[in-house]
Amino acid sequence: MKNYLTPIAAALALVSFDSCAPKEEKPVQPVIFSEVTINDAFWTPMIDKVKNVTMDVCIDQIENKTGRIRNFENAAKGRGEHSGIFFDDSDVYKALEGMAYSLKNNPDPVLEAKCDEWIDKMAAAQQSDGYINTFYTLTGLENRWSDMDKHEMYCAGHMIEAAIAYYDVTGKRKLLDVSKRMVAHMMDKFGPGKEDWVPGHEEIELALVKLFRVTGEKKYLDFAQWLIEERGRGYGHLADAKPWNPMYYQDEVPVRDLQKITGHAVRSMYLFCGMADVAAYTGDQGYMDALDKLWHNIVECKMYITGGIGHINHSEGFSEDFDLPNADAYCETCASIGMVLWNWRMNGMTADAKYIDILERSLYNGVLSGISEKGDKFFYVNPLESYGDHHRQEWYGCACCPSNICRFIPSVGNYIYGVGDNELYVNLFVGSKTTVDGMTIEQVTDYPWNGNVELTMSLPRSKERTLKVRIPSWCSSWSASVNGEDVTVSREALDHGYLALARKWNDGDKVTLTFDMPVRVESADPRVKEDLGKRAIMRGPLVFCLEGVDNPDLYDSALLNAETTFSSQFDSDLVGGVQTVCAATQAGELKFIPYFAWDNREACPMKVWVNYAE
Ligand code: FUB
Ligand code: ZN
Numbered sequence: 004m005k006n007y008l009t010p011i012a013a014a015l016a017l018v019s020f021d022s023c024a025p026k027e028e029k030p031v032q033p034v035i036f037s038e039v040t041i042n043d044a045f046w047t048p049m050i051d052k053v054k055n056v057t058m059d060v061c062i063d064q065i066e067n068k069t070g071r072i073r074n075f076e077n078a079a080k081g082r083g084e085h086s087g088i089f090f091d092d093s094d095v096y097k098a099l100e101g102m103a104y105s106l107k108n109n110p111d112p113v114l115e116a117k118c119d120e121w122i123d124k125m126a127a128a129q130q131s132d133g134y135i136n137t138f139y140t141l142t143g144l145e146n147r148w149s150d151m152d153k154h155e156m157y158c159a160g161h162m163i164e165a166a167i168a169y170y171d172v173t174g175k176r177k178l179l180d181v182s183k184r185m186v187a188h189m190m191d192k193f194g195p196g197k198e199d200w201v202p203g204h205e206e207i208e209l210a211l212v213k214l215f216r217v218t219g220e221k222k223y224l225d226f227a228q229w230l231i232e233e234r235g236r237g238y239g240h241l242a243d244a245k246p247w248n249p250m251y252y253q254d255e256v257p258v259r260d261l262q263k264i265t266g267h268a269v270r271s272m273y274l275f276c277g278m279a280d281v282a283a284y285t286g287d288q289g290y291m292d293a294l295d296k297l298w299h300n301i302v303e304c305k306m307y308i309t310g311g312i313g314h315i316n317h318s319e320g321f322s323e324d325f326d327l328p329n330a331d332a333y334c335e336t337c338a339s340i341g342m343v344l345w346n347w348r349m350n351g352m353t354a355d356a357k358y359i360d361i362l363e364r365s366l367y368n369g370v371l372s373g374i375s376e377k378g379d380k381f382f383y384v385n386p387l388e389s390y391g392d393h394h395r396q397e398w399y400g401c402a403c404c405p406s407n408i409c410r411f412i413p414s415v416g417n418y419i420y421g422v423g424d425n426e427l428y429v430n431l432f433v434g435s436k437t438t439v440d441g442m443t444i445e446q447v448t449d450y451p452w453n454g455n456v457e458l459t460m461s462l463p464r465s466k467e468r469t470l471k472v473r474i475p476s477w478c479s480s481w482s483a484s485v486n487g488e489d490v491t492v493s494r495e496a497l498d499h500g501y502l503a504l505a506r507k508w509n510d511g512d513k514v515t516l517t518f519d520m521p522v523r524v525e526s527a528d529p530r531v532k533e534d535l536g537k538r539a540i541m542r543g544p545l546v547f548c549l550e551g552v553d554n555p556d557l558y559d560s561a562l563l564n565a566e567t568t569f570s571s572q573f574d575s576d577l578v579g580g581v582q583t584v585c586a587a588t589q590a591g592e593l594k595f596i597p598y599f600a601w602d603n604r605e606a607c608p609m610k611v612w613v614n615y616a617e
Pocket of ligand 1: 090204269270319335337401403
């Protein structure tokens with residue numbers, strides 16, 4: 004990888020604000036969601052429900068049911084109480100970011116006016132020195148920047164992300180200017196030759212890289228890198244003399260020396276995103292080597308079958324390798340979103356499909372379980388077993404997960420396609436259409452319910468290009484053809500998990516893929532004590548679970564063995580229409596539903612891992 008900007012690009016960056024997004028030196032660039040039109044039986048209703056229901060829930064909570072927007076109003080006046088948690092500003096920014104993405108998909112003047120109204124309130128809450136954070140403004144500005152755990156930079160990071168999203172959609176730059184002033188404030192205070200600082204909750208790093216991308220101003224990239232380099236050198240501190248655990252904050256060693264994932268799950272994910280983003284411009288192999296080790300540690304030793312991570316409740320984070328209890332699994336929704344964000348970046352840096360395999364696992368299981376069928380209730384904690392007492396809620400005092408869902412789902416189009424020098428990557432199987440370099444690709448599929456995918460090219464003139472289609476790692480039997488001609492290869496002949504189709508593409512060319520989707524009986528690593536003598540059911544990318552409501556007589560005694568036979572069918576009346584799996588056991592039939600769809604009917608117990616008789 005080369006260094007980040009040519010001298011000409013650097014000069015342009017100085018003179019032009021908007022025009023010169025610097026190019027990342029990574030083999031796969033994303034095709035961002037706004038370039039992708041989704042028309043999909045599974046995802047379109049999901050995106051619509053976030054637009055039509057979830058966003059209203061967030062707006063109602065932020066404006067009426069909690070004091071989140073009032074905090075900005077009070078901060079603007081310089082008086083009044085701060086209500087809620089010290090990082091509640093971040094929920095407003097995240098909801099705003101989701102609203103911006105939704106506007107890109109579906110222009111809506113009423114929603115846009117709401118965004119403008121909030122942005123005006125945010126701008127009014129900014130202090131004359133650029134600082135913006137309603138908690139300290141209302142509780143004592145003299146205490147700001149005294150405690151790494153107080154999330155000032157975390158909130159700023161979410162503001163920057165919202166500002167960029169809104170600027171990208173509307174061209175309006177008010178919040179972007181507020182963000183730049185806040186960053187200028189932070190850079191006046193912290194940086195080389197100034198004060199040291201370790202943000203206790205990462206997020207600012209990836210946001211600064213986004214800001215660099217939008218403005219071309221390298222100082223933002225440098226500041227992101229400087230903040231990452233501050234970690235693990237003894238600079239982190241809390242305001243009071245409380246003993247603190249640097250591991251929780253990913254602050255025990257310099258980041259390139261990290262060997263194992265520790266501490267808080269969401270913080271780790273956002274840090275790793277920031278490291279990958281910085282490495283994309285600086286070519287820092289030390290960051291990528293550390294990220295590679297951390298990825299293996301998490302995927303091989305610390306990840307649930309759902310792609311959820313971080314089992315411990317009190318630290319919202321990790322414990323020992325293979326310590327993966329089911330009923331006590333924490334698996335915060337935000338941590339699964341973090342897995343998507345990080346694995347997406349790792350794929351971009353390496354062009355290796357193994358990262359999309361994990362992204363897909365976390366997305367279809369760990370993330371989607373975070374939202375109810377109707378879009379109005381949310382899980383914060385996503386266990387793999389419940390005794391019937393764990394339910395989605397309308398909101399949480401700490402509402403990071405609902406607001407994260409609100410911004411994540413509308414931008415899911417980000418993860419479908421990627422572009423290389425002369426490659427077009429198909430990473431996820433979602434009915435959609437995009438045009439890259441004059442070639443339009445249209446994808447038709449019923450994934451994840453079945454594995455049939457059709458890709459049709461339209462292009463005015465023939466073009467040489469390599470189409471790289473991910474062959475999911477869960478799939479052991481598949482076939483592919485181009486215009487009816489078989490192009491299936493062995494798994495060993497895949498290029499880092501992709502079927503590489505290098506050819507001259509003509510208008511109307513069709514690629515047909517068939518991923519066989521038998522029901523799979525999965526066992527855990529034998530070092531996971533909790534899953535010994537148990538099996539989990541998967542089909543395609545989906546993890547299935549047993550709910551008491553479908554299995555009133557057999558739930559407790561459910562027992563699979565080698566004789567159990569499975570069948571699968573689509574049930575359009577169940578939880579909005581889902582694929583189910585039936586297991587014919589000696590005692591009778593068990594009915595499984597997709598894990599993400601659990602807890603949408605009456606309260607009842609649920610389990611992913613089911614007893615198995617050897
Ligand atoms: O601290 C901000 C967010 O709240 C974290 O990412 C979540 O884990 C929750 O603690
Ligand atoms: Zn959360």
